[in-house]
Amino acid sequence: MSRWIGAVFLLVILAGCSSTMRTFQPVDPIAPDRVSHQALEQIVQAHVRDGQVDYPAIQADGKLDGYLRELNRIDPTRLPRRQDQLAFWINAYNAFAVKGILDHYSPMTLWGRYRYFIGRDYQVGGTIINLYDLERQVLIEQFHEPMMHFAIVCASTSCPKLQPWAYQPDQLDHQLDHAAREFINDPTRNRFDRKQKVVSLSMIFQWFEKDFAGAAGSVLAYIARYVDDPELAKELAQPGYRIEYLEYDWSLNGIPPKESAHVSAS
Secondary structure: OHHHHOOHHHHHHHHHHOOOOOOOOOOOOOOHHHOOOHHHHHHHHHHEEOEEEEHHHHHHHOHHHHHHHHHOOOOHHHOOOHHHHHHHHHHHHHHHHHHHHHOOOOOOOHHHHHHHHHHOOEEEOOEEEOHHHHHHHHHHHHHOOHHHHHOOOOOEOOOOOEOOOOOOHHHHHHHHHHHHHHHHOOOOOOEEEOOOOEEEEOHHHHHOHHHHHHHHOOHHHHHHOOOOOHHHHHHHOOOOOEEEEOOOOOOEOEEOOOOOOOOOOO
């Protein structure tokens, strides 16, 4: 995913190696009205604390592989509502991102990011997809919801925090709003110097400037919707602030998995 690669030459390669998903043909399909994210909810409730993931504990409890098998039995295009489909894909991304770490892929290096986002395939509804295509061709192209950038988590320290709950269709608007406000107001990810009129932002806002500006007119106008300080919000909505971008920290967002873990073909 270009958000995570950080090198122009690799972006060119990635743009040429992705293929758009069109159809799903799950074996033993789960009916749309029986789709559940309860297994993922149980996993993150038990093993995520303030965004820190206990990967060895997820290895040990064994629930994740079962959830991934369920994802492969679902045709997401048959889910009836936009929020059903969006919640499904956000949860799928986060589950696959965790699985990649358990299988000892890592985005900490340039080559590692290629392998983690492009080289590792997953299955949804009988169709193969990687994290790059899931973000670019599904979440961005189909849903046009900038808040999803604060919900999907690629297992790195500078990413948004992995929440201790799965995204649920009937709670999705509230959950996305929470994730956006938490990320934007986190001083380890974004800083606002009102005296110097400088904002230091996460690289996510540079990588996906088009998404945020398209929704609000500019990156700062988008951020102004979610900052806690109403006076700062007014200032950001007007010209005058200079933007800088913070270095991205690719270190793991938790306890590393055990080296003895079995690498699955899931």
